[in-house]
Amino acid sequence: MHLDIKNISCGYGESFNIKNINVGIEKGIFAGIIGPNGSGKTTLFKGLTGDLDLKSGEVFLDKQNVNKLSLRKKAQRIAVVSQHTEITDMSVFDYVLMGRMPFRKHFHFFESKTDIETARKYMKLTNVYRFKDKPMSELSGGEQQLAAIARALTQEPQLLLLDEPTSHLDITHQVQILNLIQELNEKLELTVLIIIHDLNLAGEYCDYLLMMKDGEIFVQGEPSEVLNYQIIEDVYNTVVITRENPVSKKPVVFLVSDRVMKNTK
Template sequence: MGRLFTNNLNIGYGEQIIVNDLSVSIPDKQITTIIGSNGCGKSTLLKAITRIINHHSGNVLLDGKDILKENTKALAKKMAILPQSPESASGLTVGELVSYGRFPYQKGFGRLTKKDLEVIDWALDVTGTFDYKFRPVDALSGGQRQRVWIAMALAQETDIIFLDEPTTYLDMAHQLEVLELLQTLNIEQQRTIIMVLHDLNQAARFADYLIAMKDGKIVKAGNCEEVMNHQVLKKVFQIDAEIGRDPRTNKPMCITYNLLKGENKHEENSIPSHFALSAHS
């Protein structure tokens, strides 16, 4: 079992339950990606695990402790989150924004220490944003800003980083840039990365572990071979997918797909625990 897991988690807004009785263990020091259609509860799950929103029942445990009982600053030293739409950084320089990541370590009047300044420079350097340190965040491109937000998360010096759709609104090159950065952080620094992605092939390419959700429940969780296949995608997205192999990574990828129509769209066939990957070559 990993350091982080949920137990019979129920999450909702008001009386409406979005995530229902969900139990999952997040692999340590790996990249976990959550996939599913819009409104299935992906972002809601992320917000509950990181204590942005409260859950109705069940619990989220980190290192054996319920996160609801953890001190805020203590928790912020263990996990960082980059939300889907980060708050405006209008008027801030890149260095100032990244310095906010040091909040959990500040005492008294919150003046930055020598250690804080060293960590800020390190986070800027590792994300390739050091040259922007004194530039306004507003003056950067979308990809550059996203890397700066990741630098702020790194400045928290947490072992676990959550990202909610980190490639949204970015072009293909900048999407790849951000995902490769996260992969490097995972491989070289052993950071545990948990993120939500919409692009199935990006999810399969960069993830070690996939969680496929539908209607607030987990349909399938496992490695890419177990999740990225015809049957799971049919159940989660109601699509008839042709699965092949990425020639560069040899991981499964969706080559093309059709929408399921009529009665087939609503089929709720159970998924066997083990079945062969539907690959077409």
């Protein structure tokens, strides 16, 4: 699905937290939003999910204006994975089945066979099927995040939005989840837009990056263009060194402490 963000601005209350956002993301692209805290990443994300109303501009999915869709229709096309999964006592299976909600009508009281099969398929794909009967609250952070992704996939969306899904996980789970998203992105031709703090993970996994600063997109493009030491210094006010990963040929960002910096001068 082709995502077109046309000149949107939005924010909390009267103020504009982000403005003049113009982005086009091709179908099947794995795109990342990066930028310092307070640069507007989450505001942009909430503008896309509909949690915040757009003050101006439009968002199109394959030429269809997203804001003209009903909530239900929208949920059939866009799935959202938040930073935290809600701690609930429902079983993983029931939780994943929630993803079928946009397809059920008011008095579709019971889950259909398709509902159950779809949920099962994505639970297997995300490797959460083995603990399908466990309550969500008893899973580890990484397992909860996997279940949340399974739930999102069960919506069979064309666009998957993720808000820092790996931010409080160890590297094993970070890599596991990002590998999974990448795999799904290729296998299902799912368009992915992810907020990601870690520049190295962003560089390694994303095909396209949006670097935000002060509520606007400072630069966008392929990781090798965006993760340039000069751009990062401008946006983050931090001195960094960038190199190429010898294996993946993707950009890698190194930090240098002040002490070392002084001594090397």
